[in-house]
Amino acid sequence: MAFRALLTRRTLAAASGLGPNGGVATSFRGLQTFSLPDLPYDYGALQPAISGEIMQLHHQKHHQAYVTNYNKALEQLHDAMSKGDAPAVVKLQSAIKFNGGGHVNHSIFWKNLAPIQAGGGEPPKGSLGWAIDNNFGSVDALVQKMNAEGAALQGSGWVWLGVDKELKKLVVETTSNQDPLVTKGPSLVPLIGIDVWEHAYYLQYKNVRPDYLKNIWKVINWKYASEVYEKECP
Amino acid sequence: MAAAATISPPCALLSYQGLRGALVSTRTFQSAKNQRQCGRAVAAPISAKFDLKPPPYPLDALEPHMSRDTISYHWGKHHRGYVENLNMQIVGTDLDGMSLEDIIILSYNKGDILPSFNNAAQIWNHDFFWESMVPNGGGKPSGDLLELIERDFGSFEKFSAKFRSAASTQFGSGWVWLAYKANRLNVGNAINPRPSDEDKKLVVVKSPNAVNPLVWDYLPLLTIDLWEHAYDLDYQSRQADYVSMFMEKLVSWETVSARLEMAKAQVAEREREEEKRKYEEDNESSSNEAAEMYLDSGTEDSEAE
Numbered sequence: 001m002a003f004r005a006l007l008t009r010r011t012l013a014a015a016s017g018l019g020p021n022g023g024v025a026t027s028f029r030g031l032q033t034f035s036l037p038d039l040p041y042d043y044g045a046l047q048p049a050i051s052g053e054i055m056q057l058h059h060q061k062h063h064q065a066y067v068t069n070y071n072k073a074l075e076q077l078h079d080a081m082s083k084g085d086a087p088a089v090v091k092l093q094s095a096i097k098f099n100g101g102g103h104v105n106h107s108i109f110w111k112n113l114a115p116i117q118a119g120g121g122e123p124p125k126g127s128l129g130w131a132i133d134n135n136f137g138s139v140d141a142l143v144q145k146m147n148a149e150g151a152a153l154q155g156s157g158w159v160w161l162g163v164d165k166e167l168k169k170l171v172v173e174t175t176s177n178q179d180p181l182v183t184k185g186p187s188l189v190p191l192i193g194i195d196v197w198e199h200a201y202y203l204q205y206k207n208v209r210p211d212y213l214k215n216i217w218k219v220i221n222w223k224y225a226s227e228v229y230e231k232e233c234p
Numbered sequence: 235m236a237a238a239a240t241i242s243p244p245c246a247l248l249s250y251q252g253l254r255g256a257l258v259s260t261r262t263f264q265s266a267k268n269q270r271q272c273g274r275a276v277a278a279p280i281s282a283k284f285d286l287k288p289p290p291y292p293l294d295a296l297e298p299h300m301s302r303d304t305i306s307y308h309w310g311k312h313h314r315g316y317v318e319n320l321n322m323q324i325v326g327t328d329l330d331g332m333s334l335e336d337i338i339i340l341s342y343n344k345g346d347i348l349p350s351f352n353n354a355a356q357i358w359n360h361d362f363f364w365e366s367m368v369p370n371g372g373g374k375p376s377g378d379l380l381e382l383i384e385r386d387f388g389s390f391e392k393f394s395a396k397f398r399s400a401a402s403t404q405f406g407s408g409w410v411w412l413a414y415k416a417n418r419l420n421v422g423n424a425i426n427p428r429p430s431d432e433d434k435k436l437v438v439v440k441s442p443n444a445v446n447p448l449v450w451d452y453l454p455l456l457t458i459d460l461w462e463h464a465y466d467l468d469y470q471s472r473q474a475d476y477v478s479m480f481m482e483k484l485v486s487w488e489t490v491s492a493r494l495e496m497a498k499a500q501v502a503e504r505e506r507e508e509e510k511r512k513y514e515e516d517n518e519s520s521s522n523e524a525a526e527m528y529l530d531s532g533t534e535d536s537e538a539e
Contacts (some may be wrong), residue, residue, distance in 0.1 A: 008296060057471060061470065061471035062361050062471050065471065076412075094403075094405060095403070098406075101498055154293075154352050154443055154444070155406060155407035155408075155442065155443035155461075156406045156407045156443075156462070176406065177406035178405070178406075189522040197462065197468060198407075198461065198462035198463050198466055199462050199470075199471065202463060202466040202467070203466060203467065203470075206307050206311065207307060207311040207312055207315070207463065
């Protein structure tokens, strides 16, 4: 169940060997398109924390829509840029931020989750565990904090555990809509993101977002978070 | 001026009376008078708390387009939650006893949103939303409303397309509105100094999260809730289907027309008030000039002697 590449490359020109950065005077610019990454587990594998119905809709419908619309927006942007149409370029920014952000965020999210048999819910060890104790007191305290911020978020958005790669500090942040964590600070790297858009939990938990937040920790993939952390803070 | 316990739907339209500066001076009197005229003969509650107003139809009345399940969670949990939370938030504060619209404008705070805004605005938005729908609704508007739609959008179909397009480009939770905009811009205090009838127009606007067009001094006529809880159970990710269904099967054009008439009346009233105020201001300054002239001639006389 290996990942399909997060992006595939399609060049506009039939010519081979020329990447998106061209190189020759008559270079053809390649247009990269993005595709939905596969999940490394079955839709039902995160039950009962997250229902199979939600996982399937979330992945196949919601995330896919972000990918499709992101590709569409990029194509329109490419068009507008080659025509030098500045107003059109500017107008496309919100669609790119929203759909691109949706794709980025959800790609991280699927990696943040794992079935219990594959280590989901197992608390972090090693340097990340130690850093959490240092920054927040304990994993429990961190979880309480993230759950409180996630529950209090008005509207749609995400709650994050991130690492500031400059300051080497852990942070808890929220972002609105599909804004990626980096919009809160250019040196922030996401370790764990929890989707608190209603589509992430409503079919199962209805309006009780706090129950969703309480239960999702049973399938959080701390191993992945540790890997990312160790890469930024070796 | 908290909402009375039971008010029949058209009377809820009166909630337009709000904080409109000093211009609508008859606000307080009219609101109270109309509250007593409408609804059943039930004494208004003495407390300043807000009530959870039920939709003007049974919870299953909008099936199959909007399920009973959806409405019982949407109204019974979400809308109820906003009411309960606002009541807790305002008790003992300055906001206690104010009208809902006044709380909304105050706590919007020109965009620097204060804590009670979300709850207050969402109460108003949801009251407005339930009343925007009716069993066996949809179809096309008629009369003045249709005329204005055709004038300002080209055709009903073009308006419909604009409404749907706004919905599909609302990136995040929010609402889409048909509103009546009378010489107002999206900026505080911006009033057209040379208003004409063309500056009074229908617009389609979208707003994020709890924001609504009251904060821009527009007069809302119709709304659709685009928070996912409004359609997740019935439509999952198919937001476009939800919006279509809303337009084709649920919109109460009668209510929208009634709101338009009220909006036009309010705008006319406001213009009268503004003219009256300007007239009074002009008269005041001219009578001051007369007094000064009188004084000057008096002095000259005494010098002459």
